[in-house]
Structures are given as C-alpha cells and as structure tokens.
Amino acid sequence: MTELYPVFFAAIMFLVLSGLVILYLKYLNRRWWNMRVVKRSSYILPLGGLVFISIWVAGVFSYKKTIMYIGATLTALDLVLIMALLLSLPISGIINFIHDRLEKRKKVQEKSGPPQNVLPRRRFLKTAAAVVPVAAMTSGASGVAHAFADVKIYKTEIYFDDLPEALDGFKILHLSDIHIGYYFWLDMLEEVLKRSQAFEPDIVLATGDLCDRVDIYSDLLDILERYKGKLGVFASIGNHEYFRGIREVRRAYDNSPVSLLLDTGATVVHNDQTIYIGGADDPRFMHGSILAFLKKTTETAMRNATKDAFSILLSHRPRAFDIASEIGVDLTLSGHTHGGQIGFAGRSAFEPWFAEAYLWGHYSKRQSRLYTSSGIGHWFPFRLGCPAEAPILELRRGGKRHS
Numbered sequence: 001m002t003e004l005y006p007v008f009f010a011a012i013m014f015l016v017l018s019g020l021v022i023l024y025l026k027y028l029n030r031r032w033w034n035m036r037v038v039k040r041s042s043y044i045l046p047l048g049g050l051v052f053i054s055i056w057v058a059g060v061f062s063y064k065k066t067i068m069y070i071g072a073t074l075t076a077l078d079l080v081l082i083m084a085l086l087l088s089l090p091i092s093g094i095i096n097f098i099h100d101r102l103e104k105r106k107k108v109q110e111k112s113g114p115p116q117n118v119l120p121r122r123r124f125l126k127t128a129a130a131v132v133p134v135a136a137m138t139s140g141a142s143g144v145a146h147a148f149a150d151v152k153i154y155k156t157e158i159y160f161d162d163l164p165e166a167l168d169g170f171k172i173l174h175l176s177d178i179h180i181g182y183y184f185w186l187d188m189l190e191e192v193l194k195r196s197q198a199f200e201p202d203i204v205l206a207t208g209d210l211c212d213r214v215d216i217y218s219d220l221l222d223i224l225e226r227y228k229g230k231l232g233v234f235a236s237i238g239n240h241e242y243f244r245g246i247r248e249v250r251r252a253y254d255n256s257p258v259s260l261l262l263d264t265g266a267t268v269v270h271n272d273q274t275i276y277i278g279g280a281d282d283p284r285f286m287h288g289s290i291l292a293f294l295k296k297t298t299e300t301a302m303r304n305a306t307k308d309a310f311s312i313l314l315s316h317r318p319r320a321f322d323i324a325s326e327i328g329v330d331l332t333l334s335g336h337t338h339g340g341q342i343g344f345a346g347r348s349a350f351e352p353w354f355a356e357a358y359l360w361g362h363y364s365k366r367q368s369r370l371y372t373s374s375g376i377g378h379w380f381p382f383r384l385g386c387p388a389e390a391p392i393l394e395l396r397r398g399g400k401r402h403s
Contacts (some may be wrong), residue, residue, distance in 0.1 A: 006379060007060070010038065010075050011053055017082045018046035021089065028093030029129075045054035046053045046087075047311070050080040065185065065191050071393065073148075080140040085331040090137035095129040102354035144382055148183070151192045151376050155392040156197055158362065158369050160330065163397045166273035167310055172393040175200035176232060176316075176335025177375030180220055182213035192390050192395070193227035197315045199392040202270060203231040208238020208282060211396065212379065214248040221256040231268045234259045234312035236279035240379075243284075261314060263300045277367065278329075280315035295319040302329060318358035318372045325368035331395075332370045334358065343386030360386065368376030 010026050011343055024043050025033045032038045061067025107224040155171070173196050174372060204224065211220045225235045241249045253260035261279020268275050276329060278301035283293040298313060298320050306309045311330045313320065318334035325332075337358030340348040348359035363370040 003094035005081055006072075007033040007053060007056055009047075010056075010079060012143040013079055014046055014053070014082070016047040017079070017086055018049070020102040021045075021082055021085045023088070024093065026391070029096050030106045031096060037129065038267065038399075045078055045082050045397055049075060049082070050217065053076055067285060069183070069185075073144075075379065076183075077141065077144045077235045079138050079380075080144050080382055084136035084140035088133040090127045092132045092206060095132070101305070105126050115204070116374070123393075132251065134230045139381075139384070142384065149189075149383075152387045152389045153192065153199070153392065155197050156362070156371075157394045157395055158331065158371065159396050160369065161367065161398055163395055164273045164310060165397065166271035167200055167275070167395050168397045169389065170201075170270060170395040171199060172312075172333070172395075173204045174371060174373055174391050174393055175204065175210070175224075175376060176334055176373040177209040177211055177338060177377060178206075178220075179375070179377035180216065180381050181211050182377075183377060183381045184218055186216065186223060189376070190223050190227075196392065198391060201229045201392055203229045203268065204233035205277070205312070205314055205333055206233065207333050207373070208236050208313050209240040209335065209375075210235065210238070212240055212244055214245045214252075217249055217252040221252055221258045225257050226373055228258075229269060231275075232257075232259065234266060234277050234279070234314065236261055236316060237282050238316040239284050242282065263297055264302055265304055265361070267309065267369040270355040274306065275312065276302075276309040277312045277314065278302040278305065280313060280317075280320055290317060290319060295323045298323045298329075299327065300330060302327060305329075317361075318370060319356075321363065321365065321368070321370040322356075328366075329368055332368065333393075334370065334372045335374060335375050337374075339372075341374075341378065341380075341382055341386050342384045348386065 025038065025042055052071055056068060056071030056075055059065070059071050064307040078386040123389045178184060178187060180189065204227065206224070211217045237260070250260065259266055261277060263279070263281050265276055265278035268277065280294065281297040286363065294315070294317060299314065302311060302313060311328070313329045313332045314323045315332060315334050316336050318337065321332045337348070337357065337359045342349040343360060347361055351359055358370055358372050360372050360374050363372070370389070373391060374389050376390055378387050378388070
C-alpha cells in the first residue's frame with residue numbers, strides 16, 4: 001500500500017536517529033549519560049515513536065481519518081524532537097568537554113596553589129550545555145505547530161515589461177503540493193478555496209503533488225471544479241502522482257472536467273487575448289540530473305504556443321525555468337520544493353546554497369518570470385518562516401522586477 005510508504009520511512013528514521021542520539025549522549029555527553037534519569041529518558045522518544053506509528057498504521061488500515069491524523073502528527077512531532085537532539089547534542093558535547101577541562105584544571109590548581117576563580121565560567125557552560133538541546137527541541141515543536149497554521153492566501157504582483165494590456169490585472173490562483181491524505185484533507189482544501197474567492201481569481205492553475213490518496217483523487221478534482229475561476233482549472237503532474245499510482249490518477253482526470261496537461265497544452269482567451277498553458281511531465285526520480293528530461297518535456301508542452309499568445313508553463317519542478325526562459329515562456333509556475341520548509345524574509349533559508357534551485361518565490365531570467373510556491377500541504381509537517389500558501393498571482397505591466 002502506497003499509503004504506508006511514509007510510515008516505513010518514519011520507522012526507519014526512528015531506528016537510525018534514535019540510535020545516534022543514544023550514541024551522542026553516551027560518548028559526547030558522558031556526564032549526562034551517567035545520570036540514571038537521562039539514560040532512561042533517552043528511550044522515551046523512540047518508544048513513543050513506535051506507539052505513534054502503531055496508531056498511524058491503525059488509522060490507515062481502518063480508514064479512520066482522525067486516528068490517522070493523530071498518529072501521523074504525533075509521529076512527526078516525535079521525529080522532529082529526535083532530530084533537534086541530534087543537531088544539538090554535539091554542540092552540548094563540546095560545551096561539556098570544555099566544562100570538564102575546566103573542572104580538571106581546577107583540581108590541578110587546588111593541589112599546586114590557590115585556585116583561579118573559574119566558577120562563573122563553569123556555571124555558564126553547565127547551563128549553556130543544557131539550554132542548547134532544550135532550545136532546539138522548543139524550536140522543533142514550534143515548527144510542527146506552524147505547519148498546522150492556516151494556509152496563507154494573499155495577492156502578489158508579477159511584472160512584465162511587454163505584458164498585453166488585456167492581461168493587466170489578470171489573476172491566477174496557484175495551487176501546489178496539497179498532499180491530501182496525511183496532514184491536509186479535502187475539507188481543509190475546500191476552506192482554502194472558499195477564502196480564495198474573495199480575490200476573484202480568473203483561473204486556477206495547479207502544479208502537481210495534489211493528493212497522496214488515489215482513492216479520493218476524484219473527490220479532490222470535484223472540489224477544484226467547484227472553485228474553478230472564470231476560465232477553469234488546469235493541472236500538471238508531480239512526482240507523487242507517479243508514486244501513488246499514475247494510472248489511477250489519469251483515470252480520475254479522464255472522468256473530470258479538470259484538465260490535466262501532460263506534455264500538452266490548452267488555450268484560453270481573456271479580454272480577446274490568447275493565453276497558452278502548457279503542462280510539463282515530471283522526471284519522477286529524486287536524484288541525478290533532470291535537465292535533459294525537463295528540456296524535452298518543456299519543449300513538447302510548449303510546442304503549440306503561438307507567438308501572439310501569452311505563455312504559461314506548469315512544471316512541478318522549478319528547474320524547468322532554465323529551459324522555459326531560453327525558449328521565451330512568459331511565466332512558469334512550480335512547486336515541489338516546499339520552500340525548504342524553513343524561510344527568512346520571504347525566501348527559503350537554503351537560498352544562499354541552492355540559488356539555482358529556485359526554492360521559493362519570484363524569479364526572473366531574461367524576459368521570463370517564475371513563481372515557486374511553498375505549497376499548501378506537506379508530507380512532513382514542519383515549517384519555520386515558510387508558511388503554507390495559496391498565492392494569487394496578479395499579472396502587471398512594467399514596474400518593478402523580481403530577482
């Protein structure tokens with residue numbers, strides 16, 4: 001069952017990470033490990049994780065949404081706390097090492113003469129060593145809590161020097177990475193779509209990873225159709241559609257008014273201006289070079305775009321923007337990255353290291369524009385400074401540029 005893939009992943013993570021935490025305590029923070037309460041407490045998180053995973057599995061097999069939701073949420077929280085310890089215990093180990101060295105120096109000095117006053121430093125180090133993992137675990141819990149905050153719906157403007165006047169003010173509701181099935185559900189999506197209607201979007205465009213439950217994919221499409229905007233709703237594929245069962249997904253689209261654009265495109269007209277929307281395929285795999293694949297699928301999806309049409313590419317992977325900008329696509333919409341799920345000042349916190357991955361927000365190259373959404377849902381609930389979003393993209397003529 002594909003629904004159990006994240007469960008297997010979580011179980012493996014618990015085994016590996018819990019073992020590392022115990023090793024870090026035993027060898028890097030030996031003084032703590034010698035305390036009985038610490039040694040016993042080190043087993044609480046992994047044992048709790050096994051209990052939470054069992055609840056999650058029970059929810060999957062019983063098809064009880066509430067049980068599944070509770071189990072998956074508690075599992076995620078437990079994993080985040082373990083990862084927080086994994087990141088912080090080496091730092092505490094260094095601090096404890098310095099503290100122990102000062103303790104040894106004090107004993108040597110007591111034998112050789114009057115000791116120096118190192119007590120304040122020792123107290124500070126002892127406190128700091130304990131504060132680091134506590135602060136990390138607090139931040140981790142906060143990140144999980146933020147993952148369940150309301151989806152942010154807001155209008156953001158995208159400027160084009162040569163945008164046709166007929167499209168000035170054209171509004172796109174961009175949906176991506178909804179991941180229905182674990183931490184986000186159909187009723188939550190419907191609430192997001194209801195709230196989005198206040199912005200009166202002209203069209204709804206979705207860029208893959210919409211649902212992790214193929215048995216309710218048709219229900220998802222029914223909801224999208226009810227809130228389709230003036231010009232309808234169009235979607236491209238994501239890697240999770242392949243992971244969960246591409247045949248069932250395509251069958252759901254075949255029986256729905258929602259248009260799946262897979263290596264093809266569609267034309268709509270707004271104020272007598274033609275808009276061509278192409279949908280790229282997804283390379284499915286998560287590693288290695290995907291540029292050759294993206295080049296082929298992007299060019300295939302956009303091959304029928306006419307010169308007078310404003311062109312939009314839907315590509316789950318934002319790296320397609322490199323090819324789209326070369327062939328003159330006006331606007332590319334993407335997702336997949338979830339913004340790294342950690343952000344700062346409206347950008348992914350990982351942007352300095354992965355600038356060409358186009359992790360989150362607006363990007364420009366030549367005359368082309370890209371918007372990468374941080375996504376509505378997630379397969380792992382953790383967000384800090386990178387909220388779940390369903391942006392309304394308003395096309396505007398001239399004005400400021402995006403980098």
